[in-house]
Amino acid sequence: MTALLSLKNLWVEYGDKVVLERISLDIAGGSFVSIxxxxxxxxxxxxxxxxxxERPSRGTISLGGAPLPAECGPDRGVVFQRYxxxxxxTVLGNTxxxxxxxxxxxxxxxxxxKRRAAVGEAEAMLESVGLRDSRHLYPAQMSGGMQQRLAIxxxxxxRPRILLLDExxxxxxxxxxxxxxxxxxxxxxxxxxxxxxxxxxxxxxxSLGTRVLTLDKRRHDPHAPHRYGxxxxxxxxxxxxxxxxxxxxxxxx
Amino acid sequence: MRWVNRTPGRGAAFLLGAAPLVVLALAYIIATAAxxxxxxxxxxxxxxGSMAEAMALLLFQADPLSGEYLFWxxxxxxxxxxxxxxxxxxxxxxLVGLVVGTLPPVxxxxxxxxxxxxxxxPIALLPILFIVFGLGEAAKVALIVVGVTPFMIRxxxxxxxxxxxxxxxxxxxxxxxxxxxxxxxxxxxxxxxLIQALRLSLGPAWVFLISAExxxxxxxxxxxxxxxxxxxxxxxxxxxVAWIAVLAVVMDFALSQSRRRLFGWAHxxxx
Numbered sequence: 001m002t003a004l005l006s007l008k009n010l011w012v013e014y015g016d017k018v019v020l021e022r023i024s025l026d027i028a029g030g031s032f033v034s035i036x037x038x039x040x041x042x043x044x045x046x047x048x049x050x051x052x053x054e055r056p057s058r059g060t061i062s063l064g065g066a067p068l069p070a071e072c073g074p075d076r077g078v079v080f081q082r083y084x085x086x087x088x089x090t091v092l093g094n095t096x097x098x099x100x101x102x103x104x105x106x107x108x109x110x111x112x113x114k115r116r117a118a119v120g121e122a123e124a125m126l127e128s129v130g131l132r133d134s135r136h137l138y139p140a141q142m143s144g145g146m147q148q149r150l151a152i153x154x155x156x157x158x159r160p161r162i163l164l165l166d167e168x169x170x171x172x173x174x175x176x177x178x179x180x181x182x183x184x185x186x187x188x189x190x191x192x193x194x195x196x197x198x199x200x201x202x203x204x205x206x207s208l209g210t211r212v213l214t215l216d217k218r219r220h221d222p223h224a225p226h227r228y229g230x231x232x233x234x235x236x237x238x239x240x241x242x243x244x245x246x247x248x249x250x251x252x253x
Numbered sequence: 254m255r256w257v258n259r260t261p262g263r264g265a266a267f268l269l270g271a272a273p274l275v276v277l278a279l280a281y282i283i284a285t286a287a288x289x290x291x292x293x294x295x296x297x298x299x300x301x302g303s304m305a306e307a308m309a310l311l312l313f314q315a316d317p318l319s320g321e322y323l324f325w326x327x328x329x330x331x332x333x334x335x336x337x338x339x340x341x342x343x344x345x346x347x348l349v350g351l352v353v354g355t356l357p358p359v360x361x362x363x364x365x366x367x368x369x370x371x372x373x374x375p376i377a378l379l380p381i382l383f384i385v386f387g388l389g390e391a392a393k394v395a396l397i398v399v400g401v402t403p404f405m406i407r408x409x410x411x412x413x414x415x416x417x418x419x420x421x422x423x424x425x426x427x428x429x430x431x432x433x434x435x436x437x438x439x440x441x442x443x444x445x446x447l448i449q450a451l452r453l454s455l456g457p458a459w460v461f462l463i464s465a466e467x468x469x470x471x472x473x474x475x476x477x478x479x480x481x482x483x484x485x486x487x488x489x490x491x492x493x494v495a496w497i498a499v500l501a502v503v504m505d506f507a508l509s510q511s512r513r514r515l516f517g518w519a520h521x522x523x524x
Contacts (some may be wrong), residue, residue: 053422072425083417087520089443097437098427110432138518150422158427 004194005162010059011229012045018229019045023059025213025232029161030187034209036202041215041230042123050196051078063161073100077160080090081167084151084189085139091150092135095122098158113172114160123158128190129153129183145176156191165197171206181208197215212236260277290507307488311477319341327493331474332500334390335462338397341512342458343451346397346405347443353406355439356431367410368450371403375461383469391464400461401454405447412446445519452505459501 003026010023019042033041050061052206054199055070059076062068063075078084085094099118100108110118125134129149139147148168155163169177185208188195199205205212214234221227261269281395285298299307311324319326343516353367379396386392416439466475474493481489513520 051422051426072422074426074428076426078423078426080419080423083419084423086420086423086438086442088516095378097424101424102427105430105433108429110438140518154423155426160426163465 004064004165005026006062007194008060008062010049010056010061010195012042012049013229018227020049020056020071020215020231021048021229022231025235026197027194027211029194030192032193032208032210033197034205034212035198035215036205036212037215037230039090039200041217043215043222044166046215047164047196050162051076051164070143074098074158075161076164077155077158077162078164078166079148079151079155079168081170083148085154087139090138091126091131091142092119092122094139094150094154095135095157098154102158122153124148125153125157128187132189143176143231145172145180145197147170148180152184152187156193158189161194163193163195165195165199167198167200170200177204184208206238210238275468296485299491304492307486311489315343325444326472327474328496328500330470330472331462331466334393334465334473335397335458338394338462339401339451339454341394341398341459342402342405342454343447345402346409346447346450347368347440350406350409350447351413351435351439351443354410354443355435360414367403367407371407374461375400376464379465388469393462393470396461396465396489397458400480401458403458405450405454408450408453409443409447413443416442438517445516448508448516452508455501455504455508463497 005025005027007023007025007027009018010019012016023046035046037043044055049056050068052068052070052072052157052170055139060067072078086097089097096118097108099121100110103118104116106108123132123135126135129147131146131153134142134146139150142150153167168184169180172180184195187193197208198203212234213232214236215230216233217228217230218233220241258473281298282301285295285300288295288515296301308324312322315321316323349363353363375396379392382392382395382399386395418437421434424438427439429437461462462473463478466473470476474497475493478493
């Protein structure tokens with residue numbers, strides 16, 4: 001499979017503090033990449049760079065062969081750990097928002113038959129994350145798990161080429177987290193998504209991902225710990241036995 | 254039970270809240286009775302009866318000179334000035350606060366200017382306003398606008414700028430541009446804060462209104478108070494002050510209710 005997202009010799013530096021160095025990656029379309037690593041290893045920085053929220057200090061990123069603009073856009077969806085949904089909109093309003101922005105650039109609202117069509121599409125998406133019956137609730141009236149379901153539906157309705165997840169299930173109870181794992185796996189295979197997920201839960205990284213990247217510092221200078229950045233120290237491709245019920249994982253590398 | 258854990262019920266809270274007002278009224282009655290026992294012609298603390306008499310003249314009898322019912326004409330004139338001033342202040346707060354709060358280059362350009370304007374005491378600008386706008390309505394309205402707008406803009410712009418960065422990023426990934434972020438993300442979330450800023454500005458707005466009316470006016474609540482002060486007419490001043498308090502409380506209550514009604518999501522309650 002050809003690479004959908006390709007990072008070439010990427011560096012992220014803040015002043016003289018090097019966060020990431022020499023990151024070169026090719027991510028194939030349809031893969032589910034988990035990124036793990038110790039705190040401060042630049043997992044979230046890498047995600048922010050791919051998202052376009054931050055500009056790399058060196059290196060290039062290309063999506064489908066074309067260089068990626070250093071600004072967030074609808075080709076990359078995102079779910080953060082918190083603040084992913086808008087508190088002033090209902091579940092339906094949150095889901096509709098992506099459709100309204102693209103269809104009505106001037107007032108970002110839809111009316112009449114266009115709105116009915118968009119509502120239909122949004123409700124179908126809410127159905128697939130199990131929130132159809134909650135469509136008139138505001139985020140403050142929902143649990144953390146429901147809010148993350150909504151955030152996923154909100155991102156997926158734009159059909160992004162890549163879905164970026166920044167510790168999306170980190171704040172959830174273990175039981176809810178298992179439900180969310182099943183949900184994201186189902187959506188991933190149903191929509192043929194390409195997902196990059198940052199997590200600090202190693203078990204989650206291995207059970208969900210088709211590929212696990214570990215970021216850590218390759219070198220360490222005890223007198224100037226900020227002078228060396230983190231790179232990809234492990235890059236494990238996992239092949240899943242799709243038919244098997246248990247999460248049988250083999251590392252084919 | 255510890256005091257921090259004692260939450261009075263609805264009825265008890267009402268009684269507790271009313272108690273100081275009743276005590277204050279009683280203290281006044283006792284004081285005025287004592288003064289009138291010593292000097293029946295005392296004007297400093299008028300009896301309730303004489304206040305009612307003096308107010309009845311203003312309320313129900315047309316002024317022979319102008320043919321107007323002065324109390325109502327004063328009220329209408331003052332509320333009109335206050336309403337226009339706060340209306341202009343609110344509108345400009347929405348426009349400027351939203352743009353300054355959402356767009357960092359605009360914030361960098363106009364933030365220091367706003368701070369500089371906000372620290373100038375508005376009353377110090379009153380002579381300038383009188384010179385520029387004359388002694389008519391425009392100068393009084395302008396004082397209210399100049400007095401409350403910088404605070405409101407800074408409050409709303411600060412609130413908008415403090416919205417989680419994630420929300421802006423999320424909107425951009427949903428296909429929004431800067432305008433879309435302002436319209437669908439920043440504006441709706443700024444509205445409850447705008448009403449809150451307006452509530453907090455009511456007090457200063459009244460101060461500026463009364464000041465402007467005291468200095469140059471021919472009608473208005475503040476004008477009347479300062480006019481009858483020359484005759485030591487506490488029987489008019491005290492009811493007028495109470496009336497201003499009532500008007501201010503009603504406005505505050507209306508704003509807080511509309512905030513609850515319109516922006517239920519901001520209270521985490523059912524819509």
